[in-house]
Amino acid sequence: MAERRNKAKTSRKTTSVGTLSKRWSQRVTQESDALDLKQGVFKLTSAKKIAASLKRSAEQSSRRKAGAYRSALSMLTFYINRAGKTLLKTQRARLERAKVALKHQFGRE
Template sequence: MPATKTAKKKTAKTSKRKWSARVMQTSDALDLEKSIFKSDDPKKIASSLKRSAKKSHRRKGTPFQSAMSMLNFYINRAGHNLSASHKKVLEDAKNELRIAFDRPAK
């Protein structure tokens, strides 16, 4: 009987741990380009997010809010697994996104 309990716990833990990956794949607000967040070019990330946000009719906020929200979600959820250099690329993508939407850069 203990083997079954262990298997259930492991399955439950795995499903809880993978929820953010599922959100990234099945986001109802934006149709993201595959593996866009793995790019090393902040401008490419920003332009892809902008294109996805402008094209989407399912988003709740403005295109800028949706794009920035998805980028922040990825940074926050993947944060501990990101290298410092890739986190810098994603932070730079935030500024590129602000520029793309004619918002003041920080």
């Protein structure tokens, strides 16, 4: 059993754990089956623009498994959670405001 684990470890690219997790979450946001996101959507300067872009992506997606609102909110929450402590306070506040704006745009007050 130990030999099997060692083989699996050697077949992976030898990089730090942080790099692997960054690549994983980055790949999810870029290649998600639920949404085709506009590049840099989470870096936009306005919470309303972020929400509008997520809404547009969710409504245009034919691959999502849940409703448009749920898919958009899930992607936004995923990004906030994966960024963790590295997310600036101003950026986190903007993304939290984008959640509220998303609710308003979908008419879910």
